[in-house]
Amino acid sequence: MRSLVGSLGLTLAVTLASPAAANVSCGGNFSSFVSKMKQSAVQQGHAQANVDRFFSSVRHDPSVIRADRAQGVFQKTFIDFSRALISQNRIQNGAANASRYKSVFDRIERDYGVSRGVLLAFWALETDYGQVQGNFNTLNALMTLSHDCRRPELFQPQVFAALTLFEHGDFDPATTQGAWAGEIGMVQMLPKDILENGVDGDGDGHVRLKSSAPDALMSGAKMLRHLGWRANEPWLQEITLPSTLDWSTTGLNHKMSVRDWERLGVKPRSGSFQNGNLQASVLLPMGRNGPAFLAYPNFEVLFEWNKSFVYVTTAAYFATRLEGAPVYNAGNPDAGLSGAQMKQLQQKLVNMGYDVGGVDGILGEKTREAVQSVQEKLGLPADAWPTPALLSRL
Structure with missing residues (x-):
């Protein structure tokens, strides 16, 4: 959702300077803010005529601010959240898409080392395999969040990146739509991430993440690799734990080798551990009486895609399900908090x-x-x- 070439596909050629960091004061009159953003764009080297056309239709969108302030879904527990998002229909569609785009996934795994289950999981949870990509005008969303003073440093560079995409013919400021936070396409990438990691997977000369599954999947894989994904390594694995485990050693802030965890009595619930030398953390989303997982270095890379703990854990687990893992053992966790x-x-x-x-x-x-x-x-x-x-x- 945040962000995720060579011989794999055509990369966007970025001929202008990299999109600048936030340097325009937020808040105040929106029209004045637009004028300041236009001035900044020209100072970065964009042609005045392009800037005028790009910003000509921009509007403030109050619904974007409402969406930004209302993210209560992430207050759900892991069990409630994962059961709500992972359905049999999504599992079946995942299998169908894995088959339909087998050659694409084969290329991704060969060149980027990103497992197909991971990309299928994000494709499913972000847009239901491309069916629900959002209906917010992307430029309006990015400009509204750039004007808002909560996170302008995140969104102002995205506006300038969208301007560069516009100059390449890959962004229409009047019609491009996506999520309320400005993400675009089947796997929901921000404009700056598209500039840096966009891949023309279908060979048509453009990176079209809204309509081309090969473009979206390969771009997502390249982004994950760019964020630090370690090729052909696991990310999450369900485990069973001994009742004698020192619970203070659990959590993402505590790591030891898989072999050391084994010595303490940690076992895979199914299958086997791939590499005893890998560093890993014992993850207990709902405490010692709930589901238990071993989280590998690749798991933490997923937080660069989405910052929500419950979302990332659900996506990572769903990826294992799509690759054949059983339904997790929910256990009998202690009651949580409202x-x-x-x-x-x-x-x-x-x-x-x-x-x-x-x-x-x-x-x-x-x-x-x-x-x-x-x-x-x-x-x-x-x-x-x-x-x-x-x-x-x-």
């Missing part, structure tokens, strides 16, 4: 001096690490899963 309770807990943790990444009611990695630290101090099983009992203790 969104309001999570905010209470986060505020208490902030008051104690912890960085939880914001009081938003979402159990992200920073909140998990803070919870685990507090659990250790209180002499509780330090599995990073916050419960009503923990909240009451604080």
